[in-house]
Amino acid sequence: MTNPSRPIRSDSNSLEFIIVCLIGFLIYSNVLNGEFISDDFVMVADNLAVRDIHNWQAVWQAFHTRFMVGITFALNYWLSGYDVFGYHLVNIGIHIVNALLVGAWARYLFLTPILSSAHRAWPVRRIAFFASLVFLTHPIQTEGVSFITQRAASLAAMFYLLTILAYLKARLEHKSYYLSWGVLAMIFGLLTKEFTVTLPAALLIHEFFFFDGKNESLIRRARRLIPFFVLALLLPLLLMSDQSSRLGLRSQLVSGYFDWNYLFTEINVLRTYLRMLVWPFPQIFDYDYPVARGLFDWSTIFSIGLIAAVIMYGIQSFKKYRLRSFVIGWFFITIFIEFIHPCFVHRSVIYEHWLYLPMVGFAILLPTLLYDVFKNEKIWAWVMVLLIAFYAGATYKRNFVWQNELTFLQENLIHTPNNANVYYAVGIAYDRKNCPGQAVPYYLKAIAVNPKHLFAMNNLAIDYTQLERKDLAVQYFERAMKVDPEYKVTYDNLAFLYRMYGDEKQAQEVLKRRNDQ
Numbered sequence: 001m002t003n004p005s006r007p008i009r010s011d012s013n014s015l016e017f018i019i020v021c022l023i024g025f026l027i028y029s030n031v032l033n034g035e036f037i038s039d040d041f042v043m044v045a046d047n048l049a050v051r052d053i054h055n056w057q058a059v060w061q062a063f064h065t066r067f068m069v070g071i072t073f074a075l076n077y078w079l080s081g082y083d084v085f086g087y088h089l090v091n092i093g094i095h096i097v098n099a100l101l102v103g104a105w106a107r108y109l110f111l112t113p114i115l116s117s118a119h120r121a122w123p124v125r126r127i128a129f130f131a132s133l134v135f136l137t138h139p140i141q142t143e144g145v146s147f148i149t150q151r152a153a154s155l156a157a158m159f160y161l162l163t164i165l166a167y168l169k170a171r172l173e174h175k176s177y178y179l180s181w182g183v184l185a186m187i188f189g190l191l192t193k194e195f196t197v198t199l200p201a202a203l204l205i206h207e208f209f210f211f212d213g214k215n216e217s218l219i220r221r222a223r224r225l226i227p228f229f230v231l232a233l234l235l236p237l238l239l240m241s242d243q244s245s246r247l248g249l250r251s252q253l254v255s256g257y258f259d260w261n262y263l264f265t266e267i268n269v270l271r272t273y274l275r276m277l278v279w280p281f282p283q284i285f286d287y288d289y290p291v292a293r294g295l296f297d298w299s300t301i302f303s304i305g306l307i308a309a310v311i312m313y314g315i316q317s318f319k320k321y322r323l324r325s326f327v328i329g330w331f332f333i334t335i336f337i338e339f340i341h342p343c344f345v346h347r348s349v350i351y352e353h354w355l356y357l358p359m360v361g362f363a364i365l366l367p368t369l370l371y372d373v374f375k376n377e378k379i380w381a382w383v384m385v386l387l388i389a390f391y392a393g394a395t396y397k398r399n400f401v402w403q404n405e406l407t408f409l410q411e412n413l414i415h416t417p418n419n420a421n422v423y424y425a426v427g428i429a430y431d432r433k434n435c436p437g438q439a440v441p442y443y444l445k446a447i448a449v450n451p452k453h454l455f456a457m458n459n460l461a462i463d464y465t466q467l468e469r470k471d472l473a474v475q476y477f478e479r480a481m482k483v484d485p486e487y488k489v490t491y492d493n494l495a496f497l498y499r500m501y502g503d504e505k506q507a508q509e510v511l512k513r514r515n516d517q
Contacts (some may be wrong), residue, residue: 016129017100024096024136027396031146032088034403038285038425039149041432044073045082053078064242065235068159068192069152087148094154095145096136101161103132106364108168112210114322123377127367130384135363137391139398140280144356146402152193153356159189160196160357163228167203170224171211183227190234195337195357197235200228202333209318209326256344263343264292264300269350271303273335274310276355277362283398285408286425287350288416323368330361405429420450427459436463454483458490465497473497486517 036045044050049062050073063070072090080086106128109115135141144153166182169175189196203225207213213221269289292300314328338354367384374380401408409426416422423446430439443460446453457480464473477494480487491514498507 013125013129016103016132020099020103020132020136021096023133023392024099025092027137027392028088028092028095028145028399030396031399031402032085032092034084034088034146035405036082036084037147037402037405037408040147043149044077044087047073050074050077065190065194065238066152066192068188069155072151072155084148087151088146091145091148091151091154094151094158095141098154098158098161099132099136101158101165102135102360102363103128105161105165105168105360106131108165108172109210109323109364111172112168112206113212114210118322122368122371126377126381127364127371130367130388131364133384133388134366134391135359137388137395138280138359138363139283139391139394140276140352140355141359142283142395142398142402143285143351144353146399147353150353150356153353156189156193156196157357157360159185159192160199160202161360163189163199164202164206167206167224171207176224179224179227183231186228186231187234190231190238194235194341195334197232198333198336200225200232201336202330203228205326205329205333209322209329256346258343259346261292261294262346262349264295264297265289265349266339266342267307268292268299268303270335270339271306272350273355273358274306274331276352277359280352281394282415283352284415285352285412286416286419286422288419289350291349324365327361327365331358334358334361418449420446420453420456423449424453424456424459427456427463431459431463436466439463440467452483454480454487454490457483458487458493461490461497462493465493465500470497470501481513488514488517491517 047062049055049058050070052058053071053074056071059070059074060067073087076087076090107124110119110122110124110127144150144157162185163182166178166185170178170182186196186199189199207221207225211221272289294300310328311332314325317325317328334357335354338351342349366387367380370383371377371380374383401411406426406429409422409429412422413419413426423442427439427442427446430436430442440460440463443456443463446456447460450456457476461473461476461480464470464476474494474497477490477497480490481494484490491510495507495510495514498504498510
């Protein structure tokens with residue numbers, strides 16, 4: 001049983017609730033009338049599966065392990081079609097709910113036997129409130145909120161937090177039926193984003209760090225966790241049955257193989273993630289992150305040393321600074337799926353939205369750490385207010401970039417001038433606006449940076465076709481076929497080009513080459 005020095009209500013104070021909702025809406029209000037960006041076209045705008053809320057089978061086939069995300073997109077489309085306002089409003093709403101859940105989670109942590117006895121005199125409600133606001137306003141969260149497609153990250157985090165809250169409520173109030181709610185939330189989470197599979201480990205460290213277990217047998221404590229570990233087996237089963245051509249998670253894993261250089265790269269990425277939590281600037285959508293060249297790269301050695309130091313600090317802090325030690329464990333558990341995935345698929349090594357869930361731990365660490373530093377509650381409160389105001393301003397400023405796809409991508413190029421994929425993405429954005437003449441220079445730049453950029457060559461050839469530059473179109477179709485002779489689309493496009501100019505013989509020769517591959 002807990003014995004805190006002051007009563008801690010589990011219901012949220014109405015004023016705090018209003019403040020969180022108001023700040024959350026204000027700092028994200030300037031993105032409400034933005035555009036679809038990048039993967040939003042693949043996942044929403046051009047996705048036939050979301051156009052019928054009643055066709056759950058189509059949604060399941062298109063999204064599969066992210067079925068809940070697909071359903072919410074279908075609901076958005078049913079309510080407002082392609083009006084992005086509704087999509088952004090839902091994303092903002094989910095983020096605000098998550099911020100409130102972070103505050104509730106913080107309060108429950110301080111009700112646990114270990115923390116309630118160790119921090120009797122702490123201003124728990126205020127710490128929880130500031131934790132909510134840090135999570136809400138931190139600019140690193142903008143990608144998980146303002147990027148419509150990344151509703152997957154925020155929605156899955158919501159189910160993740162609901163599962164943990166249900167578990168803590170069952171433990172603190174000795175009411176096992178709350179575990180059923182936790183199991184249900186985890187099922188929804190597994191159908192939202194793959195990182196939910198780490199929930200059993202997250203629950204395990206809650207049990208290990210905050211409950212002493214003196215009055216319970218190990219078997220009884222383990223019994224509460226068994227349903228969650230069994231549920232974690234659901235994800236591999238879902239992945240094995242995934243026939244989705246849109247997400248392709250199963251095909252990525254089946255065709256992939258473990259690459260040590262990508263493991264070393266992800267160790268470097270962990271170092272970058274830790275820096276982002278403290279100082280998230282500059283923010284970049286598509287990082288041109290270098291792949292490590294081996295274990296003995298100086299940056300990899302430095303990263304391994306830093307990560308080892310963080311882990312050692314977590315171990316040494318276990319007795320005296322239990323919460324700090326827990327947050328370190330939380331970080332590594334919640335980032336694990338995003339850490340290991342690139343090691344098999346060999347791409348997409350870093351994204352800001354992958355920090356959305358790990359930020360939960362940082363959100364409570366920051367106010368508690370600063371409280372330990374300043375000791376004086378008034379000074380601490382003012383420091384927190386100023387810090388949150390800084391975060392809020394940075395988030396509001398960052399959201400201006402998310403209003404327009406071209407502005408968004410061109411801003412990315414300022415930070416990554418040698419990123420072929422971003423040049424390619426700008427070309428696509430101009431093509432969507434039916435401006436092939438403006439797309440051409442960006443495709444050419446993408447090919448200059450990456451001479452084997454198949455898709456840039458194909459799109460460039462199509463644009464030259466539209467611009468009636470037949471010789472250049474043929475040249476780039478042929479180059480694309482040399483890069484990947486098995487990519488059938490290029491053959492079809494070239495055959496179409498020849499038929500446009502009435503050259504059926506050349507078209508047939510191209511189709512014969514296609515069939516011979």
